[in-house]
Amino acid sequence: MKKAIYPGSFDPVTFGHLDMIVRSAKIVDELIVSVLRNSAKNALFSIEERVSMLEEMTKDIPNVTVRSFDGLLIDHARDMDANLIIRGLRAVTDFEYELQIAQTNRIVNPQVDTMFLTTSLEYAYLSSTIVKEVASYGGDISHFVPEHLIARIYAKYRE
Ligand code: PNS
Numbered sequence: 001m002k003k004a005i006y007p008g009s010f011d012p013v014t015f016g017h018l019d020m021i022v023r024s025a026k027i028v029d030e031l032i033v034s035v036l037r038n039s040a041k042n043a044l045f046s047i048e049e050r051v052s053m054l055e056e057m058t059k060d061i062p063n064v065t066v067r068s069f070d071g072l073l074i075d076h077a078r079d080m081d082a083n084l085i086i087r088g089l090r091a092v093t094d095f096e097y098e099l100q101i102a103q104t105n106r107i108v109n110p111q112v113d114t115m116f117l118t119t120s121l122e123y124a125y126l127s128s129t130i131v132k133e134v135a136s137y138g139g140d141i142s143h144f145v146p147e148h149l150i151a152r153i154y155a156k157y158r159e
Contacts (some may be wrong), residue, residue, distance in 0.1 A: 004028040004084035007073050010035050010050045011043045014131055014144050016123035018057055020088045025061050032080055035068040044156050074105045077112045090119045
């Protein structure tokens with residue numbers, strides 16, 4: 001059975017992430033979407049909020065579960081008994097960093113591989129950072145995130 005982890009910050013989850021999740025879930029038997037608990041990062045949404053947003057968005061995909069993790073991704077993969085990490089590549093700018101991380105992870109644990117999927121073209125420009133930037137100025141984010149998240153994102157900037 002192929003069990004994989006799709007890790008990220010998901011602050012907030014976007015259509016680009018959802019596209020990756022849907023496609024990855026078709027490739028593997030079990031997909032764990034893992035949210036990094038990183039207190040150093042100044043996150044817009046709490047871990048609990050991010051996990052619940054992801055659960056809501058993936059509730060109809062039976063082989064997807066959502067978790068959070070602390071520390072190194074490669075250790076989390078071992079703890080979850082997963083031997084595959086899936087990451088999306090939007091553009092060549094993602095590549096250098098992702099390659100370095102994947103190679104580091106493989107040195108630490110050669111049992112775990114990293115697989116890259118190229119982002120669907122319609123989401124190649126999209127990132128959580130872009131969503132936050134547009135939302136912070138009250139711009140239209142309906143092309144970036146599902147309808148039910150829009151009000152929650154704007155609300156963060158009114159708090
Ligand atoms: O959505 P993001 O912010 O691009 O996700 C990055 C993430 C969470 C995959 C990456 O930062 C990560 O794996 N962090 C955990 C610490 C770790 O294992 N770092 C890589 C080895 S140096």
